[in-house]
Amino acid sequence: MLQAEHLRLLPSPSLGTTYVYDFPGLTLRSPEYPLGRRVVVVANDITYKIGSFGPVEDQFFCLITQYAWKFGLPRIYLSANSGARIGLAEEALPLFSVAWNVDERPEKGIKYLYLSRENFLELKEKGGNSVRTVEIEVDGERRYKITDIIGLQDGLGVESLPRL
Numbered sequence: 001m002l003q004a005e006h007l008r009l010l011p012s013p014s015l016g017t018t019y020v021y022d023f024p025g026l027t028l029r030s031p032e033y034p035l036g037r038r039v040v041v042v043a044n045d046i047t048y049k050i051g052s053f054g055p056v057e058d059q060f061f062c063l064i065t066q067y068a069w070k071f072g073l074p075r076i077y078l079s080a081n082s083g084a085r086i087g088l089a090e091e092a093l094p095l096f097s098v099a100w101n102v103d104e105r106p107e108k109g110i111k112y113l114y115l116s117r118e119n120f121l122e123l124k125e126k127g128g129n130s131v132r133t134v135e136i137e138v139d140g141e142r143r144y145k146i147t148d149i150i151g152l153q154d155g156l157g158v159e160s161l162p163r164l
């Protein structure tokens with residue numbers, strides 16, 4: 001049976017996200033290896049962003065895989081994750097507005113997202129590169145139409161998805 005004293009935490013580049021445990025006392029026995037073999041176990045941390053995969057986790061799993069290859073160790077993956085990380089640019093969340101296709105009928109969809117001048121300046125103060133915008137004028141009102149959401153935090157998540 002697996003017990004806490006069998007676990008040894010190996011350094012993680014992203015403490016608090018993904019852990020890897022080495023089991024010095026745990027051996028995997030099979031007909032080919034009757035005396036057992038050391039194994040490497042890697043798992044998602046379900047308590048951090050529900051175990052999702054972002055760029056840092058991708059890199060970490062890659063390093064663990066290389067470690068297992070290098071030492072010829074079986075790698076066991078305990079999977080508990082919610083797939084690719086759906087990152088949110090939290091700093092932009094309370095500031096953006098929606099230009100609806102039909103006002104009062106949100107179910108008809110949206111034309112675009114935008115920032116008012118006031119919110120544009122506020123977001124700029126928080127960090128200039130959170131969103132990209134183009135300036136437009138609608139009924140005499142200056143708007144900053146959002147064309148790209150970058151986010152201030154590195155590794156929001158979608159970077160780990162390949163471009164198709």
Ligand SMILES: CC(=O)SCCNC(=O)CCNC(=O)[C@H](O)C(C)(C)COP(=O)(O)OP(=O)(O)OC[C@H]1O[C@@H](n2cnc3c(N)ncnc32)[C@H](O)[C@@H]1OP(=O)(O)O
Pocket residue numbers: 049050052081082083084085086087161
């Ligand atoms: C290429 C791909 O991998 S595509 C797959 C991408 N992943 C997804 O679509 C999964 C989306 N998530 C879900 O469907 C659900 O969250 C489930 C089924 C995983 C879990 O549902 P629940 O147990 O009801 O938990 P809930 O939805 O409240 O999520 C818990 C928290 O994790 C967050 N979360 C869930 N999935 C993700 C994710 N993939 N990335 C980042 N955060 C996530 C939620 O926003 C929520 O955050 P909060 O506590 O700050 O509000």
